Amino acid sequence: MSFSLSRLVVALGAGLLACAAQAAEVQVAVAANFTAPMKDIASQFEKDTGHKVITSFGPTGGFYSQIQNGAPFEVFLAADDTTPEKLEKEGGTVAGSRFTYAVGKLVLWSAKPGYVDDQGAVLKKNAFKHLSIANPKTAPYGAAAVQVLAKLGLTEATKSKLVEGASIAQAHQFVATGNAELGFVALSQVYKDGKLTGGSGWNVPGDLYEPIRQDAVILTKGKDNPAAQALVDYLKGPKATEVIKAYGYGLQ
Template identity: 75%
Template sequence: MPTRPILRCLCILTLSASSLTAAHAADVQVAVAANFTAPMQSIAADFEKATGHKVVAAFGATGQFYAQIRNGAPFDVFLAADDTTPEKLDKEGLTVAGSRFTYATGALALWSASADYVDAKGDVLKANRFAHLAIANPKTAPYGLAATQVLAKLGLTQAVAGKLVEGQSIAQAHQFVSTGNAELGFVALSQISKDGAITSGSAWKVPASMHDPIRQDAVILQKGKDNPAARALIDYLKGPAAAAVIRAYGYQN
């Protein structure tokens, strides 16, 4: 009866393959710019299914992460909201040389949680009838800096100065608007849209020509140089599955 030994061999091989995958799985600690929260959560889930590695992500302001990394924070990979911060870390010898690349180019939006509050051209800003305008801290958050560039281009810097409500990250700026503490605010398009449609409230998609490009770079940090999950995540971010998610949230890549 030859079938029984063959079946036993197949079971042994299957178990061995599963054990091998588990043995090579690793955790990767990732610092992620707040604007990329939703797409990263989706990408992380797909990445874990595809590789067996586990993503442990922290979300926040790029400037704050920079300070933490310089002070020894235990991150393997950094997904910034700009390209200048990872470049600085490169020059300071805190990254794996050659691992830096642009994973997404972000878009800015003026958003209100109320339907029909923000018009399609952003003229609500010029009308200046609102009490509070939320932005992210321009010193630590690239989307906040982009917001100040838009206001300057429109000649509204002084007019709205007393109405600005600053969040430490773009996530907090979004929270100010979503809770009604600010009638409107500048947020990342990825926070309020999916597959090209605004998911709630009303918004003006700010033309990219009105601010510096928001190129977002990823890099492997020195702590992650020997972590196979760090390299695997960077490779996955460059692949078609991640690219589809990134585009769905309004980014270019």
């Protein structure tokens, strides 16, 4: 091997080692409603940065309990702003890292085309047998659904028809499989690029429920992980925000 070729091999090897040293893994807890956009964002993030994202999807309340019990998560993308704020006050986050990455929207949805009208009158007709919502105690979208029913004066009328999912993912599954004729789900679960991906729905007016501000934060376990900070920065960037908007979320 010539001297110049040897130097080239050494240089390439050093470059590869440097890239490997800089790349890292980050453990991320992600609210169930953000599953589809996060998969898109994580894939692009890995291509752009070389870091690897290990995601877990589930209810925000459940993740809070897991984090309190020592789960190895380094970044938390919640379905609300109160849970990350609570962790922040408890000293479980990196100071100054919390921000709103998306503003969620609620939709009354059915897998059946034409079943839900664009004014939500199907609720007042009350001809359905089952109405799916996420557990309002642990899932912010479930709490929002309860607020909507209360403001419409339908709490008592629908009480016996409610089917609660442990998370917004399960609430959506109940409707998608036909176990419930309709349900309150996250718009992001049934919407992309300006239209519903199937079925029929009513975009619930924002004045019927409290704003669903979804905050992200770096947890203390991720304070020394460059991939954690890189992911949070990426979520604020143009590629990620474009994906977030495509799934129907608002931005703050």
